[in-house]
Amino acid sequence: MYQIIHKKALNPTVVEMKVSAPLIAKRAEPGQFVILRVDEGGERIPLTIADYDRDAGSVTIIFQTVGATTMKLAAKAPGDFIVDFVGPLGRPTATDGLSRVAVIGGGVGCAIAYPVAKKLHELGAVVHSVVGFRNRELVILEDEFRRVSDEFYLMSDDGSAGEHGLVTDALRRLLDAGERYDEVIAIGPLPMMKFVCKLTKEYNVKTVVSMNPIMIDGTGMCGCCRLTVGGKMKFACVDGPDFDGHEVDFDEAMSRGSMYREFEARAREHACNLLKTEAD
Numbered sequence: 001m002y003q004i005i006h007k008k009a010l011n012p013t014v015v016e017m018k019v020s021a022p023l024i025a026k027r028a029e030p031g032q033f034v035i036l037r038v039d040e041g042g043e044r045i046p047l048t049i050a051d052y053d054r055d056a057g058s059v060t061i062i063f064q065t066v067g068a069t070t071m072k073l074a075a076k077a078p079g080d081f082i083v084d085f086v087g088p089l090g091r092p093t094a095t096d097g098l099s100r101v102a103v104i105g106g107g108v109g110c111a112i113a114y115p116v117a118k119k120l121h122e123l124g125a126v127v128h129s130v131v132g133f134r135n136r137e138l139v140i141l142e143d144e145f146r147r148v149s150d151e152f153y154l155m156s157d158d159g160s161a162g163e164h165g166l167v168t169d170a171l172r173r174l175l176d177a178g179e180r181y182d183e184v185i186a187i188g189p190l191p192m193m194k195f196v197c198k199l200t201k202e203y204n205v206k207t208v209v210s211m212n213p214i215m216i217d218g219t220g221m222c223g224c225c226r227l228t229v230g231g232k233m234k235f236a237c238v239d240g241p242d243f244d245g246h247e248v249d250f251d252e253a254m255s256r257g258s259m260y261r262e263f264e265a266r267a268r269e270h271a272c273n274l275l276k277t278e279a280d
């Protein structure tokens with residue numbers, strides 16, 4: 001059992017939690033994730049390790065409440081326990097040899113992008129961060145990104161936070177102004193990553209994306225997380241989650257990602273009713 005030692009709402013649907021997991025904290029690196037189960041009989045879900053404290057033995061996760069399991073997790077309080085918390089899984093984000101990097105985060109993807117920006121900053125790389133949200137209410141980790149970025153650009157779809165526009169608008173401006181990057185690292189919704197890759201291909205800048213397909217076991221056994229990358233089948237849990245964005249078949253990933261929509265909607269409805277009953 002893994003105890004929740006801290007919980008904070010970052011916006012109306014995104015929660016930050018610190019979980020006591022000393023063995024995971026000891027080995028975690030940016031880009032890796034855990035697979036957790038909230039309770040016995042619950043489903044497994046993958047969440048990225050947003051931060052870790054090796055001395056305190058804690059791992060931070062940041063998640064959006066989108067369905068049944070994240071709703072159950074968000075209902076937990078400090079002092080409560082989670083039954084399973086397995087990791088670190090996946091390959092760490094490759095940072096060796098990078099000296100100028102643009103880190104692009106979209107929505108809750110910023111929780112995955114932030115530890116990467118932080119590590120690159122600690123390694124002495126020049127980091128330009130561009131983060132985008134639908135509106136001001138949904139902005140997360142702004143101060144954290146500013147602290148680890150040499151340049152920081154905040155974009156919003158409706159102009160209520162930072163600049164009106166998409167992350168690709170800011171990135172195109174930087175590239176047009178002659179900025180050169182060893183790599184662009186883009187993490188967010190699939191359409192955002194697809195369009196960042198389309199843009200960087202025009203400028204011939206290597207681009208790494210973090211893929212988040214459905215995962216079950218996280219060990220390469222079930223095949224659930226398969227993707228096509230460079231015409232070959234890859235498993236995001238063991239070969240990724242980071243891949244060369246110019247090689248990823250995003251259209252296939254988007255169509256596979258929507259396969260369980262009806263089932264998830266039923267599970268969400270069920271969890272909603274359960275949580276309402278518990279609160280009564």
Ligand SMILES: Cc1cc2nc3c(=O)[nH]c(=O)nc-3n(C[C@H](O)[C@H](O)[C@H](O)COP(=O)(O)OP(=O)(O)OC[C@H]3O[C@@H](n4cnc5c(N)ncnc54)[C@H](O)[C@@H]3O)c2cc1C
Pocket residue numbers: 033044045046047048049062063064065066067068069070071108111112211212213214215216241257258261264265267268
């Ligand atoms: C490697 C990886 C890292 C991730 N990191 C984060 C993170 O740091 N923060 C965050 O908010 N989300 C993250 N996700 C997505 C997160 O796993 C899903 O939001 C979560 O599983 C939703 O479960 P649910 O029951 O609440 O919602 P559901 O209603 O079951 O599903 C909502 C959506 O979540 C996705 N999803 C559902 N089940 C899974 C599953 N078993 N594996 C992967 N995706 C699933 C699907 O796109 C689905 O349409 C990550 C996913 C992957 C693969």
Ligand code: FES
Pocket residue numbers: 214215216217218219220221222223224225226235236237238
């Ligand atoms: S989650 Fe089962 S193979 Fe990747």
